[in-house]
Amino acid sequence: MKQNSPAYDLECLDLAKNFGAVRAVKGVSFNIPSGSFFSILGPSGCGKTTLMRMIAGFEEPSDGDIRIKGKSVLGVPPNRRNVKMVFQHLALFPMMNVYENIAYGLRCAGVSKTHIRRKVHDVLERIALPDVAEREIHQLSGGQKQRIAIARCMVLDPDVLLLDEPLGALDLKLREAMKIELKLLQHQFNTTFIYITHDQSEALVMSDHVAIMNQGLFEQIGTPQELYNRPKTAFVAGFVGDSNRWSGTVKASDGTGGGWRRTRACR
Numbered sequence: 001m002k003q004n005s006p007a008y009d010l011e012c013l014d015l016a017k018n019f020g021a022v023r024a025v026k027g028v029s030f031n032i033p034s035g036s037f038f039s040i041l042g043p044s045g046c047g048k049t050t051l052m053r054m055i056a057g058f059e060e061p062s063d064g065d066i067r068i069k070g071k072s073v074l075g076v077p078p079n080r081r082n083v084k085m086v087f088q089h090l091a092l093f094p095m096m097n098v099y100e101n102i103a104y105g106l107r108c109a110g111v112s113k114t115h116i117r118r119k120v121h122d123v124l125e126r127i128a129l130p131d132v133a134e135r136e137i138h139q140l141s142g143g144q145k146q147r148i149a150i151a152r153c154m155v156l157d158p159d160v161l162l163l164d165e166p167l168g169a170l171d172l173k174l175r176e177a178m179k180i181e182l183k184l185l186q187h188q189f190n191t192t193f194i195y196i197t198h199d200q201s202e203a204l205v206m207s208d209h210v211a212i213m214n215q216g217l218f219e220q221i222g223t224p225q226e227l228y229n230r231p232k233t234a235f236v237a238g239f240v241g242d243s244n245r246w247s248g249t250v251k252a253s254d255g256t257g258g259g260w261r262r263t264r265a266c267r
């Protein structure tokens with residue numbers, strides 16, 4: 001690693017957000033190393049979107065700090081943070097074709113036409129859709145729209161790409177295919193992806209690390225294998241595997257602990 005280059009693309013330190021009496025995020029701390037795929041997995045209402053919106057700059061934290069590439073971004077507006085976000089419904093502009101959708105952010109940044117043309121064609125090659133530049137958005141399949149939404153962000157060279165349940169609107173078969181594809185795209189761009197979902201299989205298949213979120217807090221951060229094989233809490237065990245918890249009653253104990261034998265959790 002180069003001297004002075006920050007070890008982490010993103011650091012959140014004791015990050016909290018209150019909406020009046022609702023404590024949506026209650027103080028979470030984590031670091032994301034450069035170029036990794038990090039998922040935040042948790043049930044509806046646990047605070048995932050609020051956390052993401054704070055990182056993107058759409059919500060101001062009530063407490064804590066957010067650092068991107070080692071620098072605090074508190075008070076920096078969304079368009080001045082080098083973070084881009086893909087929304088569940090993708091938010092592609094229907095009145096613009098593929099080329100214009102991807103070029104839009106570069107045009108707003110005052111990039112020259114020649115440079116825009118080169119960058120748009122380069123990103124279309126990288127997402128393996130070199131021939132769709134002139135297509136209208138309604139002429140694309142669901143998976144192609146997904147890739148164009150990612151290309152539209154990646155053409156701006158963000159430090160971090162946030163993905164808010166982007167597979168949610170797709171049918172089951174396409175979701176399965178897109179899980180693999182998203183991981184390949186992340187590898188191809190070598191950019192940090194932060195992915196929020198309530199679907200455990202999405203998080204486990206794609207991620208280098210997963211944070212399990214519950215009621216505004218992270219219960220555990222680990223690799224998919226760590227979470228699956230060594231869950232630290234009953235919530236994590238229940239959320240990551242669907243039948244790796246048993247309940248039982250201790251009927252007798254002689255105080256030596258010898259009456260218990262640990263059985264490996266399995267599904």
Ligand SMILES: Nc1ncnc2c1ncn2[C@@H]1O[C@H](COP(=O)(O)OP(=O)(O)OP(=O)(O)O)[C@@H](O)[C@H]1O
Nearest residue numbers: 019022024042043044045046047048049050051198
């Ligand atoms: N603008 C707001 N004003 C008041 N309460 C809010 C606001 N935004 C979120 N909340 C509350 O904060 C909590 C966390 O919401 P959040 O949307 O972050 O959860 P989530 O995990 O993303 O849920 P989902 O998966 O359903 O989108 C919820 O109790 C929600 O009602």
